[in-house]
Amino acid sequence: MIGIVGAGAFGRALAVALAPRGVTLWARDPGAQSRLPGVALPQGVRLTGDLGDLAGAEAVLLALPMQALAGFLAVHPLGGRLVACCKGIDLATLRGPSALIGPGAHVLTGPSFAADIAAGLPTALTLAGPDEGDLQRLLSTPTLRLYRTTDVVGAELGGALKNVIAIAAGVVIGAGLGESARAALVTRGFAEMQRLAQALGARTETLMGLSGLGDLVLTCNSTGSRNLRFGLALGRGQVFDPAVTVEGASTAEAVARLSAQIGVEMPISTMVARLIARDLDLPEAIRLLMTRPLKEE
Known part of the structure; x- marks a missing residue:
């Protein structure tokens, strides 16, 4: 049983x-x-x-x-x-x-x-x-x-962090920023996921598997994802149903605190946390992300 x-x-x-x-x-x-x-x-x-x-x-x-x-x-x-x-x-x-x-x-x-x-x-x-x-x-x-x-750490972080990136993907589409912007955001979001996971002892290949990349692909591209729908509402300035559990909202706050604590850059996740907390508005979040120092991929 x-x-x-x-x-x-x-x-x-x-x-x-x-x-x-x-x-x-x-x-x-x-x-x-x-x-x-x-x-x-x-x-x-x-x-x-x-x-x-x-x-x-x-x-x-x-x-x-x-x-x-x-x-x-x-x-x-x-x-x-x-x-x-x-x-x-x-x-x-x-x-x-x-x-x-x-x-x-x-x-x-x-x-x-x-x-x-x-x-x-x-x-x-x-x-x-x-x-x-x-x-x-x-x-x-x-x-x-x-x-x-x-690799328990890698598997659980993949499942946790992809929800935050899915919210961000929803914000991009909800705000009318286009599919090219979503593709860029998901790609750079995946880089963030790998950075934090590696810093916490996860294996790179775990994040490339079902629990990381696989889950990211699903939640960032389907409205069956509550996190994506929450992001869509956030990008459109709409109120999301408070009765629906959105794990990525709490995770975004936790990730922002954890990444700052251990010194890992997580700009997209941090922006999601700040948007949810109404610490900044969407135009300012876009400006901050797009004017970050240029770097190698």
Whole structure:
């Protein structure tokens, strides 16, 4: 049996995909309306509000919002093999999900929309953690293909940082700056992602894989991405639905603080954080980015 904590869109999608393995899905409110309209939980998925029902699970997937993870674990310390399925950097500690979980943590990340996974569309993800092929096999299905890496830091940073760049890409399109500007921004944003990840000990090839470049391509080019849609609204001067979780907004603030703390230049990510905080307006952000000192690529 596989345990899943969190019955939001991604948690439910994973439950649907992994149902043949037997899934116990924990929800804070099991009776709450599904965030995947039209997708019913199949046989093989047990919905519960009792964390005790996850006892004995072969693995527990934590499909919680990043900023809720630390608080949840403080109140509900879980044992066994834990797999973080959230993408971001904790604002209070400036740490990723694996550091909050502790030794032996795994991270499941990569280019994926919950609706695609739930519909059984082909999806490839990265499973980062201790070298355990049995967990990779347990979580792989005919439509969900997992690639394994031991570079946990690289995998989780790729998933976190791409959300910030996706917001920036949305701002560019929302403001009517054009596709050429989006291409340039995504490329330079990817360079930022690599700089910070390397400074924190990640491997370059990890960022070139599914959890970095793959996820960046998806979220910067599809309106299925909440982060891109948030950026579109920001670029158009519109109010975004506050009920929708946008992980990249909190991550942008965390990245701006973390990069300043360790001395890594992250101009695009910093501008995103400042735009969200209303510390500067869009014309000034564009001016600051375009008048940075010229340099080699």
